[in-house]
Amino acid sequence: MACPNCGQPTIEGAKFCASCGSPLTQTTAAAPQAPAAPESDDGTMLSSAPHMAPAPQMPTAAVPLPNSAAPAAPQTTVPQPTTPQPAAQAQPTAQAQATQTVAPQAAPTQQFQYAPSPAPQPAAAPQPSQPTQQIARPAADPTITALTTPQSMKTMGASLGIGLGASVVFALLASIVFFMGNAAASNGLAGIPGFSDTASFLGNNGVSGSGPNFFQILFTVMTLGVGGSLNLKTSSQGFSLSNLGIDASHVSVTLPIGLPGVALAIGAAFGAYMLARRFALRFKWTGVISSLIVGVLSGLVLLVFAAIFPVTVGGSYSDYSASASLSGVSFRTFCMAFLLSAAGALAGYALAQYAGDSGNVFSAAWRWAHRARGFVRTLVESFAIYGVLFLVLGLVATIAMSAANHLGAGGLLLVPLLFPALPLMLISLSSFGGIAFSTSSYSVHTITLFNVSSLSQYGWILWICFVLFLLATFYIALRETARNMYDPYYAGWQHTWK
Known part of the structure; x- marks a missing residue:
């Protein structure tokens, strides 16, 4: 190994040069550390010569460097060798550390430079449209919508x-x-004799x-x-x-x-x-x-x-x-x-x-x-049974009256106007009801099952209708009894009023 000062060869492991007396330990230990010069955050090598820190000049930069946008704070500390160093070399190292400690101070400056950037956020401009959406027309009623489909x-x-x-x-x-x-x-x-002559007479006289x-x-x-x-x-x-x-x-x-x-x-x-x-x-x-x-x-x-x-x-x-x-x-x-x-x-x-x-x-x-169950079923069956029974009786009565009055088949054409009024009248008379009628020149008259003087020739028909009404009622009661055997809930006394 040669002395870095005089160039004379030295003994291996010696701490001082035998010719000039220069220390050899710091030179040889610092030799590998010499290339590891301090480096700034943007990758620029820092000089070891004494100089002023460039931190005060950072705020004047108009455009920050691309790499300075994200400074790494943990990298500000550079490990130093544990071996003692001469005073001549310790000063540049201290200056480099001072430079490194000052460099991170540019981060707040850079953040301050980027702080005004949210100012051009006219993103709030679409906010006027939000009240317009909130003041929207009310939703249509579902019932009205269903009716208009x-x-x-x-x-x-x-x-x-x-x-x-x-x-x-x-x-x-x-x-x-x-x-x-x-x-x-x-x-x-x-x-009719004389009617044709009268009609001819009226027609000939302008009637x-x-x-x-x-x-x-x-x-x-x-x-x-x-x-x-x-x-x-x-x-x-x-x-x-x-x-x-x-x-x-x-x-x-x-x-x-x-x-x-x-x-x-x-x-x-x-x-x-x-x-x-x-x-x-x-x-x-x-x-x-x-x-x-x-x-x-x-x-x-x-x-x-x-x-x-x-x-x-x-x-x-x-x-x-x-x-x-x-x-x-x-x-x-x-x-x-x-x-x-x-x-x-x-x-x-x-x-x-x-x-x-x-x-x-x-x-x-x-x-x-x-x-259907319960009284609803009984009510529906009662209407159906009574309706069918007296509909047939009404047809029979219509045919009988048409034959008695010599109306022939023309009497059956009155069925659209007589039904269901005629069956309902028969039900009323057969259940001890009555039918009342009156005219302007005739007082009120009521026809009942026990007052058939005005219908003397048809009185026996009403008694037949009465017997059939009793049989139909008995049949309805039997059907309800049989149904309650299968559905005993509605057979209780609390449902008898129905």
Whole structure:
């Protein structure tokens, strides 16, 4: 090994040079450490010569170095050799350490330079749109949304259309009676001696008259079939009807509900069930509100047709003329059409939810009746048994009266207007009830099972109906007893009042 000072060879392991006396231990130990000069955070070698720390110049830098963005604080301490060092070499090392300790102080300066960067955050600019989203329109009511769907509209349309169509069909069957009666009356009057001469005389002297047409009779019968009322309006020219003893100021015609009204209810139920089951419409509240809408539309449609086609008859002779009009535009007509169609549609929606596994409303009603329990089952069976029994009795009575009065097959055409009123009358008389009637010139008269003076020739028929009523009641009681054997819960005394 040579002395770094004089270049003379030295002894291995000697601490001082034998020629010049320079220390050899620090030189040889520091030799490997010489290349490990202090290094700044950005990779720049620091000089060992004394100089001022560049830390005060860091804030003036406009753009920081890329590597200075993330200073490593743990790397600020550089391990130093444990061997003692000469004073000449210790000073640069201390200066380097001072430089290294000052260098990390630039980190806060660099953070201070980056602190203003969040200022251009106009990210809060979209905040004005947030109040706009919060003040959004309120959500639509689910019931209203369900009512305005195409499926709900189709269901209401089918219920309304099928109900009115079925009512028109049965009204047409009843209208045939009036056309046949008009023709029969004309032929019968023509056969009366002197009538043909009187008609010829009136025609030759300018007497003319007009009667109702087909549509007027059809919708008038339909109005009577649903239980509506007809109001009579008269007019005369050249004379006064009051002078003839005719007071038409308070004249109205009303009949009980006939088959056109029953067909309106059943048709509405059929249409509602057919589509409500397919579209899975809820009975509450979609079905209830839809039924009310169907009822209102049905009443309005019937009022419109009654206003367009009133029954009008009239005649004129010379300067005298008279006319009469029967119009079905009345509050009762609207209410009856509303009640029948709304009740039918309501039953259809209910059966679609609670007995939706059937093909039509009739089989659905049958299955629902057999699934019912307790007094509901007894009530449904009672209506069904009494209805079928007295429907047959009513048909028999109609045929008997037609044969007795020589009406022939024409009497059966009155069935659309007599049913279900005639079976209900028979039920009332057979269960110790009564039927009261009166006219403007006749006091109130009541017919009961024990007062059949006005029906002397048909009194025995009412007693037969009474016996059949007792048998039907006994049969219903037996069915309830047998059912309670399988369902003893409803056989308890707490349910007997039902």
